Amino acid sequence: MPYAAQHLSQPPSRDELDRLTGATxxxxxxxxxxxxxxxxxxxxxxxxDRAEVAHIKVEDGPGQRxxxxxxxxxxxxxxxxxxxxxxxxxxxxxxxxxxxxxxxxIAAAT
Numbered sequence: 001m002p003y004a005a006q007h008l009s010q011p012p013s014r015d016e017l018d019r020l021t022g023a024t025x026x027x028x029x030x031x032x033x034x035x036x037x038x039x040x041x042x043x044x045x046x047x048x049d050r051a052e053v054a055h056i057k058v059e060d061g062p063g064q065r066x067x068x069x070x071x072x073x074x075x076x077x078x079x080x081x082x083x084x085x086x087x088x089x090x091x092x093x094x095x096x097x098x099x100x101x102x103x104x105x106i107a108a109a110t
Contacts, residue, residue, distance in 0.1 A: 005047075005055040012056065014069045018084040023053040023106045028060040028067045029076035035092050036076045043078070046099035053103055078102065082109040 005027070017026060027043065029036035047055055060067040060075060070079055070086075080088040080102045087109045088102040 005057050011058045011064065011066050014066060017056075017066075017081065020054070020081065020084050022083065023103070023109075024081045025053060025055045025103070025106075026070075026079040026081060027055065027057045027076055028070070028072045028079070029057070030059055030061060033075045035074070039076050039093050042093055042096040043076075043099055045096035046103060050103055050107075053106070080106045082106040085109075 017024070025043075025047065029039075031037075043055075047053060058064075058066055060072060060077075067077070070077070074091050076092065078090045078093065078099065079086055080090075088105045090098055090102055093099050
């Protein structure tokens with residue numbers, strides 16, 4: 001199955017994320033952020049064969065509260081969740097392997 005991130009017109013609430021079931025990667029950043037742009041190929045490569053992992057991209061910035069509830073300070077920040085609980089986090093990933101290792105953490109979580 002081809003890789004496809006879920007772009008939401010309205011970010012989910014923290015309560016909605018906390019109620020999610022299964023494995024989810026929540027990516028905080030912006031389309032214009034250079035660090036975010038450099039990380040995209042790594043994120044896409046790591047998630048391309050992981051259809052069981054939902055990928056939600058959340059545009060972060062002034063007036064966006066969701067990132068603050070996760071303590072996001074730098075972009076991109078990837079929060080790896082399983083059944084609504086955070087199991088891993090990456091800030092500015094440099095390789096696809098880093099992202100894949102964190103994905104494996106949530107896949108193995110019970």
